[in-house]
Amino acid sequence: MAQQWDPWREMEALRREIDRAFEQVGLRLPPLFRTAFLPGRAAREYPLVNLYEDKDTVYVEALAPGLDPASLNVSVVRNSVTISGEKKGIPDSAKPDSVHREERAAGRFTRTVELPAEIDENKVQAEYKHGLLFLTLPKAEAAKPKQITVQVA
Amino acid sequence: MAEKTVATTSGRQVASERERTRTQERYVSPPVDIYETPNELVLLADLPGVAPDDLEVRLEDDILTIRGQAKHLRTQEPVYQEYELVNFFRQFELSEQIDQGKVSADLKHGVLTLHLPKTEKAKPRQITVQVS
Numbered sequence: 291m292a293q294q295w296d297p298w299r300e301m302e303a304l305r306r307e308i309d310r311a312f313e314q315v316g317l318r319l320p321p322l323f324r325t326a327f328l329p330g331r332a333a334r335e336y337p338l339v340n341l342y343e344d345k346d347t348v349y350v351e352a353l354a355p356g357l358d359p360a361s362l363n364v365s366v367v368r369n370s371v372t373i374s375g376e377k378k379g380i381p382d383s384a385k386p387d388s389v390h391r392e393e394r395a396a397g398r399f400t401r402t403v404e405l406p407a408e409i410d411e412n413k414v415q416a417e418y419k420h421g422l423l424f425l426t427l428p429k430a431e432a433a434k435p436k437q438i439t440v441q442v443a
Numbered sequence: 444m445a446e447k448t449v450a451t452t453s454g455r456q457v458a459s460e461r462e463r464t465r466t467q468e469r470y471v472s473p474p475v476d477i478y479e480t481p482n483e484l485v486l487l488a489d490l491p492g493v494a495p496d497d498l499e500v501r502l503e504d505d506i507l508t509i510r511g512q513a514k515h516l517r518t519q520e521p522v523y524q525e526y527e528l529v530n531f532f533r534q535f536e537l538s539e540q541i542d543q544g545k546v547s548a549d550l551k552h553g554v555l556t557l558h559l560p561k562t563e564k565a566k567p568r569q570i571t572v573q574v575s
Contacts, residue, residue, distance in 0.1 A: 340515070341523035351516055353526050355491035355553030380487070384478040393474035394489050406522070417516075421491035421553015424516045 336399045337373065337423070341406075346434060348405050348427045355421030356394070364416050364425060369408045371425065374400040407433040470532035473509070481567055484541065484559040491553040492516075492528045498555065500548045507535045507546075509555065540565035 342349040352373060361376040379396025380389060408430040415426040476487040490498065492513035501508040513528035537543065537559065545560045 335525075338525040339523075340521040340525060342517050342519050343522045344519075349517055351521075353491050353528075355489040356487075357552060359552070380476050380478050384480065388479040390477040390479060390484070392476050394476050394487065395474075418552065419516065420494055421489070422516055 335401055336395065337401060339401075339403055341403075343406060346429055348407060348409065348429060350403065350405075350423075350425040350427065352423040352425075353421075354423050357418070357421075357423075359418055362416075362418065362423070364414070364423075366409050366411045366414050366427065369405045370402050371405060371409070371414075371427065372400065372402045373423065373425075374398070409433075469529045471529050472533045473511075473531045475533070483561055486535075486555075486557040486559065488531075488533070488555040488557075489553065490531050490550070490555050493531065493550070493553065495550050498550055500555070500557070502537070502543055502546060505537050505539075505543075507537055507557075509533050511555075 337352040337354040339353070340351045342351070350371060354373075354375070354377070356377050357375045358378060363372075363374045365372045376398045377394075377396050379394060380392060405427065409427045410430045413428040417424045417426075473488045473490050475489075478485055488509060490509075490511045490513070492515065493511035494514070497512040497514070499508070499510040501510075509531065511531040513530060515528055540561055541559045542562045547558045549556045
């Protein structure tokens with residue numbers, strides 16, 4: 291059955307097509323407006339974390355420059371990890387009127403991050419390198435994916 | 444200490460910005476603390492993810508340039524992301540009161556510490572008053 295030509299429907303179809311095209315472009319663009327970098331002095335959560343995951347392990351990378359390694363504390367309970375520590379700012383010996391700029395966040399912090407799987411607490415490894423804290427958190431046996439062979443009758 | 448946002452490597456002013464052969468990279472200006480002691484200025488800059496080999500601190504024509512390449516510890520795509528590491532770049536103009544030959548830098552735990560000693564002329568001097 292031949293449909294009558296309807297300019298409004300044509301325009302609607304075109305609009306939808308343009309929307310779809312832009313959606314695809316949006317996916318391919320580098321994420322310009324992602325929370326990009328350093329938490330300033332008013333950061334709500336510190337440190338910021340990135341999470342990586344593969345079959346057996348969860349990895350946490352935390353953006354935490356200038357920590358006193360002795361103050362750094364990492365603890366794992368089931369599927370959450372807590373990072374706490376202290377970042378030193380300008381030493382107390384500097385007089386307030388001798389400070390030209392104070393932009394870096396400083397002080398004590400604690401943050402708990404929930405992980406996508408339960409963790410084997412005994413095998414957790416932590417590394418502090420170039421101001422990034424890197425945690426290697428092996429998944430607990432119960433959380434690992436299991437291969438099930440299909441019986442063919 | 445004034446901050447420079449545009450690189451001026453030579454003294455002359457160019458009206459239009461010169462184009463580079465490489466495409467413009469994205470930079471982040473690192474947060475800094477600067478404080479003064481009687482003998483020097485100390486600059487602390489947060490540069491997480493920058494290895495000592497990837498950091499460049501340059502002093503040329505009174506302009507201090509800090510440039511660092513930050514790298515994630517893992518190259519895999521994250522499943523959850525709150526930050527990304529891009530390169531750091533920031534410039535400062537130093538005054539004549541800084542002894543530019545004696546500037547020293549140290550990078551530890553992702554924090555750059557720069558010691559900018561004052562010239563002898565700019566250091567405070569105690570003058571004892573002779574009581575006759």
